[in-house]
Amino acid sequence: METVDYDLVIIGGGPAGLTAGLYAARARLNVIMIEKVAPGGQVLITDLIENYPGFPEGISGPDLTDRLVAQAKQFGLPIESEEVQSLDLTGPVKKVILADRIIKTHAIIIASGASPNTLNVGEERFKGKGLSYCATCDGPFFRDKDVVAVGGGDTAVQESIFLTKFARKVYLVHRRDQLRAAKILQERALSNEKIEFVWDSVVTGLDGFFGVDNVHVKNVKTGEVRTIKADGCFIWIGIVPNGDFIGETLKRDEWGFVITDAKMATSVPGVFAAGDVRDTPLRQIATAVGDAAIAAYSAEHYIENMKS
Numbered sequence: 075m076e077t078v079d080y081d082l083v084i085i086g087g088g089p090a091g092l093t094a095g096l097y098a099a100r101a102r103l104n105v106i107m108i109e110k111v112a113p114g115g116q117v118l119i120t121d122l123i124e125n126y127p128g129f130p131e132g133i134s135g136p137d138l139t140d141r142l143v144a145q146a147k148q149f150g151l152p153i154e155s156e157e158v159q160s161l162d163l164t165g166p167v168k169k170v171i172l173a174d175r176i177i178k179t180h181a182i183i184i185a186s187g188a189s190p191n192t193l194n195v196g197e198e199r200f201k202g203k204g205l206s207y208c209a210t211c212d213g214p215f216f217r218d219k220d221v222v223a224v225g226g227g228d229t230a231v232q233e234s235i236f237l238t239k240f241a242r243k244v245y246l247v248h249r250r251d252q253l254r255a256a257k258i259l260q261e262r263a264l265s266n267e268k269i270e271f272v273w274d275s276v277v278t279g280l281d282g283f284f285g286v287d288n289v290h291v292k293n294v295k296t297g298e299v300r301t302i303k304a305d306g307c308f309i310w311i312g313i314v315p316n317g318d319f320i321g322e323t324l325k326r327d328e329w330g331f332v333i334t335d336a337k338m339a340t341s342v343p344g345v346f347a348a349g350d351v352r353d354t355p356l357r358q359i360a361t362a363v364g365d366a367a368i369a370a371y372s373a374e375h376y377i378e379n380m381k382s
């Protein structure tokens with residue numbers, strides 16, 4: 075059998091990767107996690123998590139990250155700070171390609187998560203200058219200012235409510251006439267006097283000199299165009315998978331999310347996926363960690379079979 079560097083490589087250190095790492099390290103697999111930014115993933119930019127079981131008071135994203143990392147490290151999970159560039163999945167030994175070396179492994183768990191969608195209205199120029207995808211990170215800069223938030227799902231509504239702690243007013247622009255968010259979040263947002271809903275509308279552009287000064291909005295039903303004077307614009311309109319490194323070998327859905335079966339196995343034996351990167355009806359911390367436990371368990375069995 076060709077030699078390998080590790081039994082298992084976990085790509086990504088969000089809740090899915092850290093949970094897979096915890097399970098794999100406890101199973102005494104020869105495992106490594108590769109994370110390109112910092113462990114925590116999207117949780118790091120989340121203010122308050124109210125729906126992760128076991129924390130009735132809620133928990134902040136950074137606090138939950140600290141706990142996940144501590145628990146995985148307690149069982150000896152090595153975490154390396156590198157970006158996976160590509161994968162070679164052609165042989166029984168898989169290759170994980172980094173900038174300066176290639177790691178050979180029996181199995182891989184892809185837990186690279188997802189990133190926020192962009193509006194494609196030239197917002198690149200305003201990133202860090204009034205345009206943001208993270209209320210926790212940037213909300214405090216907008217104390218007593220007016221901001222626009224875009225979206226209608228859980229994240230958009232939860233984060234808009236959070237923004238009202240700082241902002242004077244939050245215009246919540248949504249392309250439909252009702253929200254998709256959980257009912258409890260809808261109730262809170264609809265009764266929040268600082269939030270003004272701009273229904274049936276899309277953002278068509280931003281302008282400003284040093285940063286965002288105006289957000290241009292169009293009503294998709296009437297065609298009416300409106301300019302909202304605002305110092306900030308927060309965008310929460312869904313996500314795209316972090317999957318550029320995956321290549322063409324694995325089956326993916328039309329948006330690029332990795333297709334798995336109930337054991338989190340992908341179309342290539344020995345390659346598993348967990349969390350937001352996979353084709354799943356719900357992208358949350360609870361679902362990511364559940365996926366990851368199954369993926370690690372499946373990977374363990376795959377590796378045992380390889381070796382026997």
Ligand SMILES: Cc1cc2nc3c(=O)[nH]c(=O)nc-3n(C[C@H](O)[C@H](O)[C@H](O)COP(=O)(O)OP(=O)(O)OC[C@H]3O[C@@H](n4cnc5c(N)ncnc54)[C@H](O)[C@@H]3O)c2cc1C
Binds near residue numbers: 088112113117119
């Ligand atoms: C603002 C916001 C608020 C949210 N609020 C909640 C909430 O209240 N409750 C809830 O349950 N969920 C919430 N979510 C969703 C939740 O954060 C995600 O579902 C969860 O983080 C998914 O975990 P993951 O591990 O699959 O992916 P991610 O958290 O996206 O982590 C993926 C990791 O992989 C790394 N990575 C990517 N590509 C590579 C590569 N090539 N090489 C190495 N590393 C790589 C990334 O740097 C990242 O750290 C929120 C999300 C956001 C953005």
